[in-house]
Amino acid sequence: MALERSDVEKIAHLARLGLDDAELPRTTETLNDILGLIDRMQAVDTHGIEPLAHPLEATQRLRPDEVTESNRRDAYQAIAPAVENGLYLVPKVIE
Amino acid sequence: MHRLTLAQIARGLAAKDFSAVELSEALLARIGQFDPQLNSFITVTADHARAQAQAADARRAAGENGALLGAPIAHKDLFCTQGVRTSCASKILDNFVSPYDATVVEKLAAAGCVSLGKLNMDEFAMGSANESSHYGPVRNPWNLECVPGGSSGGSAAAVAARLIPAATGSDTGGSIRQPAALTNLTGIKPTYGRVSRWGMIAYASSLDQGGPLARTAEDCALLLGAMAGFDPKDSTCVDQPVDDYLAALNRPLAGLRIGLPREYFGAGLDPRLSDAVMACVEVLKKLGATVKEIGLPNMQHAIPAYYVIAPAEASSNLSRFDGVRFGYRCENPVNLEDLYKRSRGEGFGAEVKRRIMVGTYALSAGYYDAYYLKAQKIRRLIRSDFIGAFQEVDVILGPTTPNPAWKLGEKSSDPIAAYLEDIYTITANLAGIPGLSMPAGFVDGLPVGVQLLAPYFQEGRLLNVAHQYQQATDWHQRAPEGF
Numbered sequence: 001m002a003l004e005r006s007d008v009e010k011i012a013h014l015a016r017l018g019l020d021d022a023e024l025p026r027t028t029e030t031l032n033d034i035l036g037l038i039d040r041m042q043a044v045d046t047h048g049i050e051p052l053a054h055p056l057e058a059t060q061r062l063r064p065d066e067v068t069e070s071n072r073r074d075a076y077q078a079i080a081p082a083v084e085n086g087l088y089l090v091p092k093v094i095e
Numbered sequence: 096m097h098r099l100t101l102a103q104i105a106r107g108l109a110a111k112d113f114s115a116v117e118l119s120e121a122l123l124a125r126i127g128q129f130d131p132q133l134n135s136f137i138t139v140t141a142d143h144a145r146a147q148a149q150a151a152d153a154r155r156a157a158g159e160n161g162a163l164l165g166a167p168i169a170h171k172d173l174f175c176t177q178g179v180r181t182s183c184a185s186k187i188l189d190n191f192v193s194p195y196d197a198t199v200v201e202k203l204a205a206a207g208c209v210s211l212g213k214l215n216m217d218e219f220a221m222g223s224a225n226e227s228s229h230y231g232p233v234r235n236p237w238n239l240e241c242v243p244g245g246s247s248g249g250s251a252a253a254v255a256a257r258l259i260p261a262a263t264g265s266d267t268g269g270s271i272r273q274p275a276a277l278t279n280l281t282g283i284k285p286t287y288g289r290v291s292r293w294g295m296i297a298y299a300s301s302l303d304q305g306g307p308l309a310r311t312a313e314d315c316a317l318l319l320g321a322m323a324g325f326d327p328k329d330s331t332c333v334d335q336p337v338d339d340y341l342a343a344l345n346r347p348l349a350g351l352r353i354g355l356p357r358e359y360f361g362a363g364l365d366p367r368l369s370d371a372v373m374a375c376v377e378v379l380k381k382l383g384a385t386v387k388e389i390g391l392p393n394m395q396h397a398i399p400a401y402y403v404i405a406p407a408e409a410s411s412n413l414s415r416f417d418g419v420r421f422g423y424r425c426e427n428p429v430n431l432e433d434l435y436k437r438s439r440g441e442g443f444g445a446e447v448k449r450r451i452m453v454g455t456y457a458l459s460a461g462y463y464d465a466y467y468l469k470a471q472k473i474r475r476l477i478r479s480d481f482i483g484a485f486q487e488v489d490v491i492l493g494p495t496t497p498n499p500a501w502k503l504g505e506k507s508s509d510p511i512a513a514y515l516e517d518i519y520t521i522t523a524n525l526a527g528i529p530g531l532s533m534p535a536g537f538v539d540g541l542p543v544g545v546q547l548l549a550p551y552f553q554e555g556r557l558l559n560v561a562h563q564y565q566q567a568t569d570w571h572q573r574a575p576e577g578f
Contacts, residue, residue, distance in 0.1 A: 003456075011452050011459070012452060015410060015414075015455040016414075016435040017436060017439050017440050018439065018441070019440060027449070030449060030510060031449070031452060033510070035453070035456075037402060037514065038399045038453075039399070040396070040399045041396060041399040041400060041473060042469070044469075044472075044476070046469060046472035049476060050472070051474075052475035052478060053471060054287075054527075055287045055478065055526055055527020055528075055551075056286075056288060056333065058331065060330055061327075075194040076420070076421075080420050080421055081418060081419070081422075082424070090419055091434055093430075
């Protein structure tokens, strides 16, 4: 199943990626090439095979519920595009 | 001084033949002289390096004598360095000055390493040619018209050109081993979880692993010994003692069982590289190894599975770059969605956007089972192939790449052609096993790499085999003309 231009627009929206209209035909073509490569997987018989998420089959470690991080808000906000009174600024969301 | 390996530098510093300050000054001068041709550095941190070198000399004067005390290195620009720009070779992080150090950076600094700067790479480590960097392509010192490989291309070019003796890199599908092969270096991707990923900007979290690139296996052993180890800050880091890699180097190879996977020598492999690999096998046989053919039947499915898993994880990891808390923000966003879309659309390069979109599609409603889950099942088949093979052999040997370095631009318009170059390296990431590439000859003046793979946590065995081979051959000592 090949992707149409409208599918690519939808994927770009889901990924919050702004694409120029001029990029769309080439992007659609390349994504279809890549999906063609990926679709070779479907020929593999994986019946009864469990998915492998971690190569060593490790599970998430637990740790004591203790505060280990210090407050570094000023250091983190010093590199932000826009902050005010300790808050990150973005365009108005609610009218 | 620039020709010295880390091991030789350690002896020279201990014997007071030169100081860490003299050594780093000499290399900073070389970077200034030669890097304009190569573009291997994104940021040179001269002042920072001088301070670290002075501190190393002071520690030595106070009686310390660690093997890496005063050793000059540089970091791939995806390792976060406090107070120094960490760009991941992306416009979206061009203004990002990290507020903290990666664990690898911290550990190497504690061992006394002097970091001369941050190395160029493919944007977000996505690529095999180092052509996707926001800061321009890196050139291969063996032929300036050729790519150095990727994604750790800056690391490879800088070490190959003798600007630094060793560098850090990261390997998600071959990004340490492939550039090492293309530039005549030794590079090792450790077992998944052996080296902390804390502060190493994530590409595909279930595959990413940091490791060293250097000119000898001995130097890789020195660096890896300092980089490896448990880190509670990385939830996938493995709590297991680190082997003594230096001690492992000198074990004789008598009785070593080498497996040659028939799938590695099929169509697609340049026959001249095949000859070089077989010549390497002959040397190892003379050193006492035995050789048998093995099968890794699921290798052919690795590329499709990889190009689902890696982009899927990347699409999730890279969602944090949104123009709100750090990094690039577009001009005059009209609303929040516009801010996200234009910051990301303008901040990411073409290959990164492609992989985010492939990953987003593969994870989107209705496709998860057909893509991500299917790929994870194939991943288990690939791992089972290796577990079976390692019942019969100690290490697996083959070419690192199907071709030597190619010309800049030759594959940049065809992503699929570039993806296929990863065929021999990505299986180790999918299975999580360690892999090493070492120099094994030349074709048309371009280096050829041989890859060794071993069972989980047998980095010491890989370094041992490479070191013994390097005692019997001199390929790794060849330097590119003009450097």
